[in-house]
Amino acid sequence: MTAGEGRPGNVPQAHYDVIVVGAGFAGMYLLHRLRGQGFTVRVFEQGSGVGGTWYWNRYPGARCDVESMQYSYSFSEELQQEWDWSERYAPQPEILAYADHVADRFDLRRDIQFDTRVEAALFDEHEQRWTVTTSDGATASAQFVVLATGCLSNARMPDIAGAADYKGAIYHTAHWPHRPVDFTGLRVGVIGTGSSAIQSIPLIAEQAERLTVFQRTANFSVPARNAPLTAEERQWFRDNYPEIRRKAREEMRNGIFTEPPQKGAFDDPDEVRRQNYEGRWTSGGLTFMAAYNNLALEKAANDTAADFIRGKIAEIVKDPVVAGKLQPTNHPVGSKRICVDTDYYATFNRPNVELVDLRADPIDRIVPDGLRAGVRHYPLDAIVFATGFDAMTGSVAKIAIRGRAGRTLNDKWAEGPRTYLGLMTEGFPNLFVVTGPGSPSVLSNMILSIEQHVDWITDCLVAMRDRGAACIEATRQAEDNWVAHVNEVAAGTLYPQANSWYMGANVPGKPRVFMPYIGGVGVYRQICNDVAAKGYEGFVMSGSLTAERRTAESERAVAN
Numbered sequence: 001m002t003a004g005e006g007r008p009g010n011v012p013q014a015h016y017d018v019i020v021v022g023a024g025f026a027g028m029y030l031l032h033r034l035r036g037q038g039f040t041v042r043v044f045e046q047g048s049g050v051g052g053t054w055y056w057n058r059y060p061g062a063r064c065d066v067e068s069m070q071y072s073y074s075f076s077e078e079l080q081q082e083w084d085w086s087e088r089y090a091p092q093p094e095i096l097a098y099a100d101h102v103a104d105r106f107d108l109r110r111d112i113q114f115d116t117r118v119e120a121a122l123f124d125e126h127e128q129r130w131t132v133t134t135s136d137g138a139t140a141s142a143q144f145v146v147l148a149t150g151c152l153s154n155a156r157m158p159d160i161a162g163a164a165d166y167k168g169a170i171y172h173t174a175h176w177p178h179r180p181v182d183f184t185g186l187r188v189g190v191i192g193t194g195s196s197a198i199q200s201i202p203l204i205a206e207q208a209e210r211l212t213v214f215q216r217t218a219n220f221s222v223p224a225r226n227a228p229l230t231a232e233e234r235q236w237f238r239d240n241y242p243e244i245r246r247k248a249r250e251e252m253r254n255g256i257f258t259e260p261p262q263k264g265a266f267d268d269p270d271e272v273r274r275q276n277y278e279g280r281w282t283s284g285g286l287t288f289m290a291a292y293n294n295l296a297l298e299k300a301a302n303d304t305a306a307d308f309i310r311g312k313i314a315e316i317v318k319d320p321v322v323a324g325k326l327q328p329t330n331h332p333v334g335s336k337r338i339c340v341d342t343d344y345y346a347t348f349n350r351p352n353v354e355l356v357d358l359r360a361d362p363i364d365r366i367v368p369d370g371l372r373a374g375v376r377h378y379p380l381d382a383i384v385f386a387t388g389f390d391a392m393t394g395s396v397a398k399i400a401i402r403g404r405a406g407r408t409l410n411d412k413w414a415e416g417p418r419t420y421l422g423l424m425t426e427g428f429p430n431l432f433v434v435t436g437p438g439s440p441s442v443l444s445n446m447i448l449s450i451e452q453h454v455d456w457i458t459d460c461l462v463a464m465r466d467r468g469a470a471c472i473e474a475t476r477q478a479e480d481n482w483v484a485h486v487n488e489v490a491a492g493t494l495y496p497q498a499n500s501w502y503m504g505a506n507v508p509g510k511p512r513v514f515m516p517y518i519g520g521v522g523v524y525r526q527i528c529n530d531v532a533a534k535g536y537e538g539f540v541m542s543g544s545l546t547a548e549r550r551t552a553e554s555e556r557a558v559a560n
């Protein structure tokens with residue numbers, strides 16, 4: 001056990017019912033719900049403010065690819081009626097302002113400790129409580145710990161030889177400075193062509209004297225068609241929110257309200273299908289993939305959509321050699337998260353922008369004044385790493401978590417994450433994960449999935465309090481069955497065919513496991529509800545709170 005780890009001999013300085021790790025959208029809503037039920041809650045947040053991913057990802061062009069009117073909390077009717085989103089896709093500063101507004105409106109900050117990382121969490125089997133150690137050297141105990149650490153929160157900086165000797169400026173999209181960065185007159189290199197790169201490249205290109213994009217894998221991107229929201233559009237959502245939210249929760253696979261596809265790609269003749277894709281390309285956004293119901297299931301169907309996008313790239317990009325490099329060929333469209341852009345492909349028509357295909361000319365090393373790839377030397381004043389995240393498990397793995405018999409979570413998940421419903425893992429009682437691996441999470445509208453998990457966890461803690469149970473744990477059998485189900489559903493789709501971060505493929509040495517649950521948010525919600533209705537089937541509730549603690553908790557609940 002290292003010095004920073006919580007240990008029973010290290011007497012906790014504070015005691016709570018629940019410790020929440022992270023004050024992003026999940027942590028904030030957890031605090032609000034749990035507090036409302038009379039639980040004492042402490043949230044630890046490593047950043048200096050709320051907002052999680054929207055606090056850190058401040059790169060040029062950062063905005064959400066789920067439309068603002070849907071990428072928002074639904075738990076408060078007043079909140080969803082009063083907040084004015086300015087654009088179809090809200091820019092990062094506006095989403096962060098929304099998070100700040102929520103924190104103020106619901107008086108959340110008094111229970112959030114900022115600038116504090118949770119470094120360790122140790123379960124005491126005798127006390128049936130967790131001891132948590134934080135980066136300020138303090139310890140605190142809680143009956144429950146909830147990891148609201150986010151799925152895309154552990155930024156990945158690839159290990160490239162020579163980086164330490166580089167004399168220019170280095171940025172990572174997910175650790176962007178809190179001051180404006182001006183690339184005017186500079187030679188800039190961007191490494192990566194995922195969503196973050198595809199959003200930032202057109203804006204960096206407008207500023208920089210010269211921009212070199214280092215692409216390892218060409219990516220599919222569709223136009224966002226972002227625009228200001230009109231008062232009428234906002235009002236339409238506000239008037240129809242109950243039905244929109246219900247449909248998004250229950251009927252949409254990804255939790256985004258749209259017209260669900262009723263037919264497969266080959267149910268339409270070629271020309272009708274082309275017109276369908278054209279219409280979606282023109283209206284823009286993620287719903288491109290909702291053109292047909294078999295695009296994620298059948299390769300031949302998927303090829304029709306992929307060919308359409310490749311055709312668009314060839315139309316937009318004037319140099320056919322550059323267009324060829326930008327056309328993805330090694331994975332089905334959608335099997336890596338499809339990107340949503342504003343002028344991404346057209347940016348490669350600019351005279352100051354160059355594309356380097358790293359498959360043909362791999363990065364050799366970073367040198368003091370730039371970068372060497374293939375046989376060429378690229379002088380660069382700044383390098384932007386848009387190289388993504390150790391997704392879904394990365395931030396959990398950074399915490400030294402020990403459950404029953406001192407077993408570490410990293411040891412248990414060495415061959416890939418194992419959970420029951422993405423909510424708990426056997427051997428780690430009273431430890432919950434919000435939107436964890438094994439739940440729809442990153443395949444869905446995150447705020448919708450966050451609300452579902454937070455509501456489920458809150459209801460579960462209330463049910464435990466009512467029963468006087470001290471401990472809840474997933475059974476091994478339930479976990480095995482769920483892991484098998486998650487894998488089986490994924491195997492029936494095209495998703496595992498891509499070397500994606502969904503598969504852990506972007507992190508050297510990470511086990512290749514398809515991490516999210518692809519069965520759809522409606523199906524998943526029903527499963528979770530059924531499990532709770534059957535007395536938390538697949539979980540064991542045990543132990544009992546002392547009469548004293550139970551009385552104190554009930555009194556607090558009544559007082560609230």
Ligand code: N01
Binds near residue numbers: 199214386
């Ligand atoms: O990260 P990514 P991201 N040398 O992993 C490349 C969400 N998001 O930050 O594909 C050279 O997608 C890597 O190449 P490859 C969204 O869910 C949403 O862009 O591994 N290149 C890839 O091109 C998204 O999917 C929004 O071969 C290297 C890129 O870096 C997720 O976050 C906006 C490399 C990483 O792409 C992650 O997006 C932004 C190396 N050593 C993000 N290592 C919106 O809502 C990696 N790469 C719009």
